[in-house]
Structure formats: structure tokens, C-alpha cells
Amino acid sequence: MSAAASFRHLDELHPWNDRQQMLECISVTAETADVMTFAFRSERPGWFRYLPGQFVTLELPVGPEPVMRTYTLSSSPSRPFSIAVTVKAQNNSIGTRWMFDTLRPGMRLKAFGPLGDFSFVRHPGEKYLFISAGSGVTPMMSMTRWMADSAPLSDVAFVSCARRPDDLLFRAELEVLSGQMPNMALGFIVEGHAPRDGWHGLRGRIDATKLALLSPDFRERTVFCCGPEPFMRGVRAVLEAAGFDMARYHEESFQPACAPDPAELAARAGAAGQEQAGTATITFALSGKDAACLPGQTVLQTARAAGVRIGAACESGLCGTCRVMKISGEVEMNHNGGILDDEIEEGYILACCSRPRGDVQIEA
Missing domain, CATH: 2.40.30.10 (Translation factors)
Known part of the structure; x- marks a missing residue:
């Protein structure tokens, strides 16, 4: 065609x-x-x-x-x-x-x-600071590309970090975008380089001195950070030491923001068991199977034990992969943003973080 x-x-x-x-x-x-x-x-x-x-x-x-x-x-x-x-x-x-x-x-x-909640649309600010390392640059590229197309006067300081100059993803495109966006400040930091790289920029790891050079007014900005956990931990430490208002700090992570400790999980399971007053039955309608859900177990755990396949990735209520329709019954769902309110109203649940309150029927 x-x-x-x-x-x-x-x-x-x-x-x-x-x-x-x-x-x-x-x-x-x-x-x-x-x-x-x-x-x-x-x-x-x-x-x-x-x-x-x-x-x-x-x-x-x-x-x-x-x-x-x-x-x-x-x-x-x-x-x-x-x-x-x-x-x-x-x-x-x-x-x-x-x-x-x-x-x-x-x-x-x-x-x-x-x-996902990692977007300037969900966390608006007057001006932004994007800090990334390695492939953590990807959500920053999505946001910057949108701004270049739709809001080119946006005030953005973009700091991209990598091990070597060759690892700076989208470097050429970012240099083009910074020329098209008059209020965009672009900076790169590499940990090391070879003579053949011809690198004349900042070297080492990001710290308060380098951050102030690349974004002197960083304390006034809304910060988005993405990269390996040690990198993000270092950025948080730099910002906290500088007196930055951490309410304006946002990071991308596919782990729960605050994982419950084992005691909390045991208490939660015990509470679920008391509410259920025994073993609940989950009916998987499409699979034609009924399975006993032990006190404290999730819908996903029960499905796996019964040989019912429900797709799952993060298993912490973040990614939304295990979203299934609840046909009947009630569940206790403790998610981390992986499901929308209108989806919940339609009857969807996340199987990885939903525990039955009595018998439940699931479309799976």
C-alpha cells in the first residue's frame, strides 16, 4: 500500500x-x-x-x-x-x-x-532539572522530545552521565535539541575517557560542584532522576546536603518506593486470614478452575499454584502487567500506582497485590 x-x-x-x-x-x-x-x-x-x-x-x-x-x-x-x-x-x-x-x-x-507516574505532567514545575545515567536517559528523552515539539520555551537543565563518551546515549540529538530550545542547558559528565575520545568536558562522578556548574539554580528546579540505584542514591545525597526541597525530587524505579518489612507482611497476612475466616476459593473463569487461596496469599500466588497463567513482571503493584478483571467478590489491593482509578471502577485488580476477602471470581 x-x-x-x-x-x-x-x-x-x-x-x-x-x-x-x-x-x-x-x-x-x-x-x-x-x-x-x-x-x-x-x-x-x-x-x-x-x-x-x-x-x-x-x-x-x-x-x-x-x-x-x-x-x-x-x-x-x-x-x-x-x-x-x-x-x-x-x-x-x-x-x-x-x-x-x-x-x-x-x-x-x-x-x-x-x-507510570514519572512525568512532568504528573509533577509540574516552573523549570526542570533532568539528571540521568546510562540508559536512564530514556524517560528524559521522551519528556525533552515532547517539549521540543510542543513547548520549546520550556526551561530545562539536562545533565547526562555515563562511564565513557561513547556511552552518552542520544548525545548528538540532545545537542540539536538544545539549539532549538532557547531555555535548555545541556551538560555531560563521564567517569573516564581515552585520548582518542578527545573529551574536554567534565569527568568523574556527579557531585555538588559539578551540579552547580551545570545548573547554578538547581535548588529552584523540579528534579527528575533516573539511572542505576547507586547513582540515584548519590544524587539524592548531593541534593539533601545542599538543602534541596526533596518534595520536588522524583525518580524512576521499578521497585516499590518503600517495601514492607517481614513483620509488616506477616501482620498483613494475619489480618487477611482473620478477615477471610478460613480458606477462600478463587474461580478462574476462562481457565475453568477453582483453587483454594490460603490466608495471606495473593490472587497471583494462587493462580500459579493452580497452573493458571497470569502475566506478571514487577510483582510489586507498579507495572500493571498482572491486571485482571474481577467478576465477583472482594479483594484487599495494596498497589504502588500500577492501576488507574477508572480501571478499578471497571472491576480490574492487580493479581500480584490483591488478597481475597472471601470467595472471588476472576476472568483468567
């Missing part, structure tokens, strides 16, 4: 729906030796509706049982006909390594989302 024949106005198309539509890979781009960008479109003519900085969870068919992996979108919703994830393959990667070796244009994947 020609480009002209496939043209549709945006208002003639429907937004992508993760409950009904698959994603089709349309391009694979090598960013560095161990980083690739995978772009997708809807398998049906449509467009993508999400907030800059949100993530999706991909179902990857790596073997007899697929695995779920959560990736931040590096694309911008200001260009809504496709989405992209930029991913780094670690030494022990399973899902990501499969993507590198196998995923090619034309292949289709199931996806869940988009979801």
Missing part, C-alpha cells in the same frame, strides 16, 4: 488499546554496542496515547513460557503513530538479549500499558 493510500487523519483513528491490540515492530536501531532502540506501531491503524516518561511491559516469547519485561518509552506522544523503547542488554539479560538477537521488523508482541 502506498503512503498516500494509508494516510488517515488522527481523528479518524482509535488509540491503541493493550486489551485488544498487539504491537508490530517496525524498526531496530543500534545506538551503541549494547543498546538498541525498538520502534513499534499498532497492528491495526491507530495512535498511541501516553504521558512522556511512562513505560510499557512487553511479553517476550523467549521459551516455552514467555517473560515480562518493563521498559520506559523513549519516544514522544507528540509523534503518536509509533512508540519506541531504548534498551540495554546486561550480561545476565534474558528478555532483552532475546530482543537483540531475535526481534525484527514485522514481528508482533503483546504489550501492557502505558503506565
